[in-house]
Amino acid sequence: xxxxxxxxxxxxxxxxxxxxxxxxxxxxxxxxxxxxxxxxxxxxxxxxxxxxxxxxxxxxxxxxxxxxxxxxxxxxxxxxxxxxxxxxxxxxxxxxxxxxxxxxxxxxxxxxxxxxxxxxxxxxxxxxxxxxxxxxxxxxxxxxxxxxxxxxxxxxxxxxxxxxxxxxxxxxxxxxxxxxxxxxxxxxxxxxxxxxxxxxxxxxx
Numbered sequence: 461x462x463x464x465x466x467x468x469x470x471x472x473x474x475x476x477x478x479x480x481x482x483x484x485x486x487x488x489x490x491x492x493x494x495x496x497x498x499x500x501x502x503x504x505x506x507x508x509x510x511x512x513x514x515x516x517x518x519x520x521x522x523x524x525x526x527x528x529x530x531x532x533x534x535x536x537x538x539x540x541x542x543x544x545x546x547x548x549x550x551x552x553x554x555x556x557x558x559x560x561x562x563x564x565x566x567x568x569x570x571x572x573x574x575x576x577x578x579x580x581x582x583x584x585x586x587x588x589x590x591x592x593x594x595x596x597x598x599x600x601x602x603x604x605x606x607x608x609x610x611x612x613x614x615x616x617x618x619x620x621x622x623x624x625x626x627x628x629x630x631x632x633x634x635x636x637x638x639x640x641x642x643x644x645x646x647x648x649x650x651x652x653x654x655x656x657x658x659x660x661x662x663x664x665x
Contacts, residue, residue, distance in 0.1 A: 530596035530640060530661035537659070543652035547572035549579075554641040554658050555626060555634075564634060566624055566641065569616070569654060576652050578622075578645075581611040584638075586624040588614055596640045596661040599623035603640075616654045620645040625663065638663040 539557055544550050549572070551565035552558070567580040580586040585608040587599075594602065603625055614620060621644045631638040642659040649655070 527597060528600075528664040530600075530664065532596075532659070532661050533639070534658055534660040536644075536657045538646065538655060538657050541569055541654045541656065543654075544569040544571045544576055552656075554624070554643065554660055555631075555636055555639060557658060564630060566626060567643075571652075576616060578614045578616050578620075578654075579611055580614070580622065580624055582627055582630065584608070584625040584627055586612045586622060588612075589621040589623060593621055593644060594623065594642065596642070599640050599642060600625075616645050616648050618645055618647050 534554075534557060537557055539552070539559065541550055541552060541559055547570070549568040549570045551560060551562050551568045553561060553564045554566050555564065558564075566583050567578055567586075570577055570579055585603040585606070587602045587606045587608075589599075589602065602623055612622075614622060621642065624641045624643070626639045626641065628638050639660045639662055642661075644657045646655045646657055
């Protein structure tokens with residue numbers, strides 16, 4: 461009788477141990493499956509779940525705000541400016557690429573005071589460009605950052621570049637668009653005539 465009871469207790473204990481071992485094995489298998497599923501999502505680039513269990517959506521990229529559009533009109537159009545004689549200035553109208561007419565001009569050559577100079581006087585603003593040939597937007601930025609006096613004087617030399625914005629009142633008077641002008645001095649001849657390349661762009665209304 462005692463032996464039978466002992467055998468029964470041993471059998472019950474063995475069954476309990478077997479059930480426990482089976483539970484441990486099942487838990488280990490479940491954890492391994494979760495880990496493999498997570499690694500597989502990472503390898504495929506699948507978004508991981510957030511705190512609520514829902515996939516985390518990627519943040520949308522910010523949309524760049526388009527800048528103003530400057531419509532090109534003249535592009536690197538060459539113009540020869542005759543040398544100034546004494547105080548007889550040589551006027552230049554960049555809108556019409558015209559030399560020698562005072563009305564509507566933006567700058568002029570003069571030797572009235574000292575050596576020959578380029579004088580930019582009838583504009584909304586003008587500035588010499590530090591280096592290179594700028595875009596119209598870069599010209600607009602330079603003009604916005606620089607205060608403008610009544611007249612800008614520059615020594616003409618090969619490689620000099622300056623930006624200007626034509627006068628709004630004069631443009632309205634002529635019934636033409638206001639423009640940004642980019643003027644590059646190509647050469648200064650021995651007779652002091654100056655060859656420039658002019659590009660113009662309409663200022664957005």
